[in-house]
Every structure is written in structure tokens, then in C-alpha cells.
Amino acid sequence: MPLDSSLVGSTGAPIVSEIDSRWTMAYAAALGDATPCYMDTVRGVIAHPLFPVCFEWPVQVAIRAQFEKSSLTRDEAMRGVHATQETVLYRPIRPPERLTTQLTVAGVERRKPGAYMVTRLDTVDEAGKPVCTSWYGGIYRGVEVKGDDVPPKLPPAPTEPLVEEGEPLSECQVDVPAGMAHIYTECARIFNPIHTDASVARAAGLPEIILHGTATLALAVSRIIESEAGKDPARIERVAARFGAMVMMPSTLTVRVLAREGAAVFFETLSGEGRLAIRDGIVVLRA
Numbered sequence: 001m002p003l004d005s006s007l008v009g010s011t012g013a014p015i016v017s018e019i020d021s022r023w024t025m026a027y028a029a030a031l032g033d034a035t036p037c038y039m040d041t042v043r044g045v046i047a048h049p050l051f052p053v054c055f056e057w058p059v060q061v062a063i064r065a066q067f068e069k070s071s072l073t074r075d076e077a078m079r080g081v082h083a084t085q086e087t088v089l090y091r092p093i094r095p096p097e098r099l100t101t102q103l104t105v106a107g108v109e110r111r112k113p114g115a116y117m118v119t120r121l122d123t124v125d126e127a128g129k130p131v132c133t134s135w136y137g138g139i140y141r142g143v144e145v146k147g148d149d150v151p152p153k154l155p156p157a158p159t160e161p162l163v164e165e166g167e168p169l170s171e172c173q174v175d176v177p178a179g180m181a182h183i184y185t186e187c188a189r190i191f192n193p194i195h196t197d198a199s200v201a202r203a204a205g206l207p208e209i210i211l212h213g214t215a216t217l218a219l220a221v222s223r224i225i226e227s228e229a230g231k232d233p234a235r236i237e238r239v240a241a242r243f244g245a246m247v248m249m250p251s252t253l254t255v256r257v258l259a260r261e262g263a264a265v266f267f268e269t270l271s272g273e274g275r276l277a278i279r280d281g282i283v284v285l286r287a
Contacts, residue, residue: 003115003140004071005108005147012063012103017055019047019097023189027051030180030187031215033222035231047093049225049236050218052132053085056121057190059103060136063119076143078204082213083116084137086240088155090130092233099123099131106135107152108145115143118152157240158264158282168256170227174219176211176272178250184215211247216277220255220269224283228257228265237263238284245275253277263287 024047028038037046064077093099100123107118121134135154181195190212193200201209221239229235247253251272259266263285269278 001072001076002144002146003067003108003117005145005150007067007071007105007117008108008150010105012059012066014100014102015055015059015062016098016100017058019055019093019095019099021045021095023054024048024051024093024095026187027054030184031218031222035222035225035233037233045095046234047095048218048222049089049233049239050087050214050221051093052087052089052121052123052134053214053218054188054190055099055123056101056134056136057188059101059121060119063103063105072140072143076140079114079141079143080138081141082136082243083139084118084240084242085134085214085217086154086238087132087134088238089132089236093131097131098126100125107150108147109149109151110145111139114139114141115145116140118154120152155238158261158266158284160264160266160282161259161261168258169260171254171256172223172227174223174253174255176219176247176249176251176253180215180249181209181211184212188212188214190214206246208248211249213243216243216247216253216269217241217281219253220267220278220281221283223255224257224265224267228260228283229285235286236283237286238282241278241281243277244279245271245273245277247271247277248273 028048104120106120109116116139118137123131125131185196194204225233254270257267265283267281271277
């Protein structure tokens with residue numbers, strides 16, 4: 001069945017999440033990131049900048065179930081792949097916190113591989129103050145769109161400076177162990193069987209299980225925090241990226257900082273095969 005662009009503007013039910021230090025520490029540990037501000041509960045911890053994907057996941061799952069009933073078959077829903085991610089952090093997350101997240105369908109467009117849908121996830125604290133906003137872009141491969149294209153309204157992106165082809169400003173290697181997808185699944189509490197169950201991955205047309213796109217992005221952000229943000233994750237204001245090549249396990253990623261312009265750091269991540277796993281990566285830093 002086609003994905004109807006009239007879905008744009010529809011919302012899901014708000015979901016409340018209890019954020020505790022056990023969860024935020026486990027997420028950082030899954031990334032192999034033991035930066036003290038993630039782990040030192042004596043002084044008080046903050047969450048990794050990519051941690052919002054953890055409590056946003058149940059909200060995404062709920063809307064997918066709704067679409068299966070009204071717009072997509074189960075087979076079509078299974079063909080959805082994470083294509084783009086953007087998160088704006090209004091402040092660091094400091095457990096314990098009770099946060100409420102609500103999803104709005106922000107855009108539906110035709111793309112060559114299939115229907116591209118962007119959902120916006122707005123999270124507030126108990127006082128109703130904004131904590132973060134994410135835009136999750138997914139492509140349903142081989143699915144048509146019904147109605148006119150409705151592009152999402154995204155925050156304007158920093159303009160990457162023109163740079164000559166050549167060596168990046170810096171690069172580093174990141175090892176991805178064989179069991180990382182299983183560890184990330186349990187620590188993030190993000191369960192999608194294409195990342196942990198080989199039979200499901202094969203049924204979805206994948207050669208084998210693959211690492212979560214958000215894990216690949218979080219690994220890159222950890223390295224950028226270390227090299228560009230003075231090891232202070234509280235300085236991360238915005239993260240955006242497009243996902244490309246699959247990341248197999250075990251493998252070694254290469255995180256490349258391409259340019260800096262003001263508060264913006266532009267980067268990409270290569271898979272173990274040298275393909276672009278993350279392209280158009282941007283991290284914006286607070287002063």
C-alpha cells in the first residue's frame with residue numbers, strides 16, 4: 001500500500017520515560033565511552049548526546065504499529081531503513097529525570113528507493129520545558145507515496161565551507177567488536193532484530209546482522225567530543241547525519257573531521273570496507 005502524505009501533521013500519544021543513571025551509564029558503556037561525566041555518580045552524571053534515541057525508540061515503535069494498521073503492510077513496514085537523523089539538545093540530560101516525548105509526522109516525500117518519511121520527536125521535562133527535539137528520517141524501500149510530496153520543515157543547517165579534496169583535518173579509527181550490536185541493543189533498550197538475529201536480517205534482504213545507525217553515529221560523536229569539544233559532552237548542541245553503507249561486525253570505522261566553521265564541525269565515517277557509513281555529519285558546539 002502507498003504511504004499517504006495526508007499523514008503529515010498527525011501525532012502519536014505522548015510516552016513518559018523514567019531516565020535513571022543505570023540506563024545512561026549503560027548506554028555510554030555500550031559505546032566503550034567511560035568519560036567520567038557519564039559514569040561518576042558521586043559528582044552526578046549526564047547522558048551521552050545521542051542518548052535521546054533510547055527513549056525516542058518506543059515512540060517510533062508505537063507509530064509504526066499504527067501505520068501497519070492504517071497505511072503499510074507488515075512486510076512494507078519491515079522494509080523501513082533509518083536514513084537521516086538530526087537532534088537538537090536544549091540542555092544536557094541529568095538523571096534521574098521523567099521525560100515526556102511526543103511524535104509528529106513532519107514530512108512524506110517520494111525518493112528513488114521508496115517513500116521517505118520524517119517524524120519529529122519533541123521531549124519535555126516535568127515542568128514542560130523543552131529538553132530535545134529529533135527528526136528521524138526513514139525510507140520504506142519500494143513503497144509508493146499517495147498524494148503530493150510534503151517536505152519536512154527542518155532547522156537550517158550550517159553551510160560547510162568549501163574545501164579542496166585531500167586529507168581531512170583529522171581522523172581516527174574506532175573498533176567495532178563482533179558482539180557490539182547485541183550489547184548496544186540491551187544497553188540502549190532499542191530492539192530491532194535485524195541487528196541481532198541473522199535469520200531476520202536475511203529475511204529483510206541483508207547479508208548479515210548490521211550495527212545500528214545510531215550506534216555508528218554515537219561512536220563518531222564520542223570521538224568528536226574528545227577531539228573538538230574539550231571532552232565536554234555538555235557542549236553538544238546539535239547532531240545531524242545521513243546514513244549510508246552498512247557497518248558489519250567485527251570491523252574498524254574511520255571517523256574523519258573534514259572542516260570546522262565557527263561552532264560547526266563537519267565529519268564523515270567510513271565503514272570497514274571504506275564506504276561512507278555516515279555522510280553530511282554535523283556537530284554544533286555551544287560556546
